[in-house]
Amino acid sequence: MKSSRSILLAIATLCIALFATALYLQAARDMPPCPLCIVQRYLLAALALTCGGFACLDPRLHKAGAAAGLCLAIGGIGIAARHLWQQNRLDTFCDVDPLGKWLNAMPSAHLLPLLFKADEGLCAMPSALLGMSLPQWSMLGFIVIALGLLRYLARQEPLVPWLA
Known part of the structure; x- marks a missing residue:
């Protein structure tokens, strides 16, 4: 049985690998991120910080970190689903999204524009990797993360493993 850490x-x-893949596609394949892509990046960064941060803490807090991570992963699934739904609607093709203006006004977009500056339109994306679009890969990644965290949270283990 793997340790919780x-x-x-x-x-x-x-999460870091998914974030890095999105950056690669942005830089190498000239795919500017839309506002929903940026929201997913924020969620991936928050997930990486949450899971990585709680892994460094006392093992008694690992389940709390996994629960917080699960909430973020479920949010990511919802955002990715919204992204896929919005891309498949013909009436929102290349619409200007007010979310992009709001995200670009955030301090992180000014401090780290390569990571968090959104293209203000939402256009249909071409296939990014292996015939799947970036929102589809993002949805798959968030589902895998959520299932992993659910499996960990469902495990029966003592609260303090070294006393068992």
């Missing part, structure tokens, strides 16, 4: 660190690493 290694599970949380694996999830944090997966």
